[in-house]
Amino acid sequence: MALTLEQLNTADAASAVQMLDGLYEHSPWIAQSALSQRPFTSLAHLKHAMVRVLEQAGVQPQLDLIRAHPELAGKAMAAKSLTAESTNEQNKAGLTQCTPEEFAHIQQLNAAYNARFGFPFILAVRGPRGTGLLKQEIIDTFARRLSNHPDFERAEALRNIHRIAEIRLNDKFGYEPTLGNDVWDWQEKLAQHSEPGYIEKGQLTVTYLTDAHRACAQRISHWMRDCGFDEVEIDAVGNVVGRYKPAQDGGKYLLTGSHYDTVRNGGKYDGRLGIFVPMACVRELHRQGKRLPFGIEVVGFAEEEGQRYKATFLGSGALIGDFKPEWLEQKDADGITMREAMQHAGLCIDDIPKIQRDAAQYLGFVEVHIEQGPVLNELDIPLGVVTSINGGVRYVCEMIGTASHAGTTPMDRRRDAALGVAELALYMEQRAAQDGDSVATIGMLQVPNGSINVVPGKCTFSMDMRAPTDTQRDAMVSDVLAKFEEIAQRRCLQTKQELAMKAAAAPSNPALQTCWEKAVAALGVPVYRMPSGAGHDAMKLHEIMPQAMLFTRGLNSGISHNPLESTTSDDMQLAVDAFSHVLAQMSAQ
CATH class of the missing domain: 1.10.3330.10 (Oxo-4-hydroxy-4-carboxy-5-ureidoimidazoline decarboxylase)
Structure with a gap:
């Protein structure tokens, strides 16, 4: 009993x-x-x-x-x-x-x-x-x-x-996380589709408009129909769109979803969790014969990772009118242009401008996503309410000194480019830690033509700096760049730097964030607020409408972009319950 x-x-x-x-x-x-x-x-x-x-x-x-x-x-x-x-x-x-x-x-x-x-x-x-x-x-x-x-x-x-x-x-x-199990099972079944060269190794790789990608789109669209969505389509860029209509014609829609493409040899839950959680909620509404004052639009974004073509956030970008025509001429590793890939997939390129959304028709955008980090896992907390998606900048840099003999050049006569970058890397670690939730990384570091017996005369490296607000990010960037120059002058080195990317922070909409907080509290688990260090489709939608995100805890130290990425069906159930609670709150407003 x-x-x-x-x-x-x-x-x-x-x-x-x-x-x-x-x-x-x-x-x-x-x-x-x-x-x-x-x-x-x-x-x-x-x-x-x-x-x-x-x-x-x-x-x-x-x-x-x-x-x-x-x-x-x-x-x-x-x-x-x-x-x-x-x-x-x-x-x-x-x-x-x-x-x-x-x-x-x-x-x-x-x-x-x-x-x-x-x-x-x-x-x-x-x-x-x-x-x-x-x-x-x-x-x-x-x-x-x-x-x-x-x-x-x-x-x-x-x-x-x-x-x-x-x-x-x-x-x-006698408790069974029934909906969490369903969400888990959808993701396992979708992960059966992977690209040649990876599927034979049991690895998951789904990049834009490959056969595996198109098979995923078809499967998601079929499941959406089974869930009771009123309209399901694959749009002009390959997004899978399901619409569950409001109780009365003319009502606004709540937009939600995430991406179904993956990095190479990636995990099963990055992005896809954010498609299937709202799908489970819509299916329950349909089973109950229930309509809300607003409609629900779930989008499986076709591309977020930028793996096959250099067109990150293509799927969500197209919805806000940020599809760049020059992307069509990009070629993948096999020389296939994006235009050719889209034509082969049967997409109507001329219709891309037509899928831009009118923000006035939406209440906002919410996204559920696996955390992709260790914080919730280490705290043993199943859910996290996102306060902001970090703004970031990336630089490609050089530190230039003088290559010289490693045995005959005294330590006080050296112009060692590698040591200059090493000192900068340690400063970046210290500076980011001052803010608590800022992060700074030198992810690429090379000594071109380096030799074991030569003092490095040149270092090429990257800098990636992110923070929850643009002001916080810019202050850190200013300090790091100033330190970069100070180190170079003190060590008699020269510098070069090129800004490679700059993305604004996307703070959560206070009202939508509060909805997530109330939903989490109602489940009986702590309300833990945290920034998102990774970029998400919500960043793009943020440009035209309010947005807020919910994180679920990941296992294995929260690792992501990795086959070990995982979470439990119990935590997925909590995400479904939280999403349903948000729908109930918004319906009562």
Whole structure:
């Protein structure tokens, strides 16, 4: 018999502790302490309360908890002395049916891990979907995490323990993140489409107007029709557009969506999460036969990453009238122009100006996106409300000194270009840290024609600087450029710099941001506000209408643009619930 929150909230202390028995391996004190915060408004509220208890407990209790867990496919499993919960989890992952070779390999990994960290390897083997990881995924993760820093690995073990507890709690309460599972499944199915040279390796690559890209567009459009959208089309640049009409003709629309193209060998959720979350919401409205005072327009933007052609934000840019005709003559690596690719895909180039949106017909733009960073993951918070998309500048630079013999040139006579850039890089790190949420990066650094025995006479490098407001960004850029010149003068070097890109910050619309905040609070999880360091389609729509974004936590340190990019169906469910709450708020206005 599944528990209910009402039963938990009203039970006496001893009974409540018993209800939550087994969530944390041999550690009932975590749930016991969290129960002091009753009543809980949601399972997410309870989950986060337990996260905070462990966070505040200190290092030694955390280590004790980790050490209370059995090894994967270890001695306890062989002796059949696992807890019922652990037995169920290891069985679902197939660990109870290991071949002798697999069992021996896992034992070697267990021994190496324990020797390095002093505690057992912890992994939520039921995985992000709750249905169980493949054995090879488990072994690969085991091997990868062996190289982590001990402090990081302790935190990663705790994050996996919280995920284990989350799934066990779901089981106790008979809770299934049904819509989150659907969103997860859509993304898994869409990831079956990838380009030649990548698909054979199990890698995901979908660039603008390739066969894989066009297959994705068709699949999204079919799913939109299945969800009950009134109108579905693939527009003149390849955007997939679904419109769910308002209760009365003439009503405005809420615009939402994200991109379905990927970087090369990328992740499954970057962009695509922002298409499927609102699709799930529209499907539920359709199932209920419900219309809102406004319509919902979901756009799967055809291009955001700039991988095949140098035309980043092409899909969202076209909607605001920012499609540059000269892009049509760009050639990809195979010499195919964008014009030829669009004609081959059956797109009507002459219709591109017609898809520009009239901002007066829209309430604004909202976007759900995986965070693509480590912050929410490290805080163990499932959702983040975006305050601004950082403005950024990029420079391509040179530091020029004198190449000379590495053995005969005294240290006080050198004009070393590499050391000049090294000093600048360290200053950029310090300067960005002063602002807290500014970032500065030298991502490319080369010594042209460098030799092992030659003092570098020239360095070419890039600078990327971003901040939540243009004022903050510009102040940092000014300081860095001034330091660039000061270092050069002091070291008798010369400089060159070329501005390669400048993008304005896109602060969230206060009203829309407040909608996201109220939605997150209603779910019973903390309202965490944060800037977005990455660029998003919302940046383009910001130029003509109000916008605000919601982030979902990523796993594996929040890594993105990488096959390890991941998030859970439980967090996806929270994103769907938050989006539905925003729709309800806007309907009541």
